[in-house]
Every structure is written in C-alpha cells, then in structure tokens.
Amino acid sequence: MNAEKGWTTQFHVGPVRNYRESVHEELGPASGADVSTQDVDIEGSLDYFLNRFDGEFQTVIYALDPTHYPTIATLARVFPSVNVGPAWWFNDSPFGIEEHLEYVGTVSLLANSPGMVSDSRKLLSYGSRFEMFRRSLANVLGRQVSRGQVPMEIARDVASEVAYDRPREVYSF
Structure with a gap:
C-alpha cells in the first residue's frame, strides 16, 4: 500500500517506551x-522487508542509539531506497546532529542524507529545530572545506x- 500511495516507510529503532512506570502511571x-x-537486531529484523520491497518506495531508518549508525548506513549503501534518518530524539541536538552527519558522510555520501524532518508536536520549536539542523550541517560542511576534503562549490x-x-x-513534499 505504501508503494501505491507513494508513501515513505519510516522505522524508529531502539526506543523502550514508558520505562519509568511511576511517570507513565x-x-x-x-x-x-x-x-x-x-539490544536491537536491525539487519535481521529488516531482512525480509527490505528484500521483499526492494526499490518500491523510500524507506527511512532512524536510530535512537548512535551505535546503530554503522548498521543503518551500510543497509543504505546496499539498498539505494533506504535512507539513514536524521539524528533523532536524544540525538536531536547540535552535538548529536553533527556527530550523525560526520558519521553518515564517512560511510555514505552526505548528499544522500534525507535531511531533517520533524514530528514535533511543539509548534513553537518547529522552525528552530530545522534552523539548528541547517547550522549543524553548515558546521560539518565548513569543517570539511577547511580540511580540504570538499571544495566550497560542492559544499554549497x-x-x-x-x-x-x-x-x-x-x-x-
């Protein structure tokens, strides 16, 4: 059905919801x-899905734990319709975003990043989160330019x- 509708499938890997019972109650x-x-078996859990729907629609995989970036980044290299989702939840900070972009840019092409999205229900922070992402992206690209890894025109x-x-x-969109 996602292929018929042209929808992107999104997986959020690693959260354990409502862990502190007293707060939940x-x-x-x-x-x-x-x-x-x-403790998540990403590649084993997605093996059937990714092979069954290979190339039929875009898939974005978000990692809550940065230790999952290597697995997701290599899945994105193997399946061109799979994308490493932006830094998410606990990683949605300038440090987390820059770490994420630096890592993804070393394993895959940074230009293949699906950019920033938000499911934020905090409407007042919506624009600032995108601004934080753009500034973090500029910091990462600026460092690459200053190290001579990427020409300025390509970074733009x-x-x-x-x-x-x-x-x-x-x-x-």
Missing part, C-alpha cells in the same frame, strides 16, 4: 519516561541538496 504515555537500548551544493532537495524527494 501519573502522566500517561509519551511523557518523558523513555530510554534507549542497543550539498547544503542545498540536504536541506531542501532530498527531503522533498524522500518524503514526497
């Missing part, structure tokens, strides 16, 4: 009592691609 679900885990193109073109493509 007092405040309800999604109230900040969540933790992350490394990558910034535009990741901040605007790729999200439109991957998420069908």
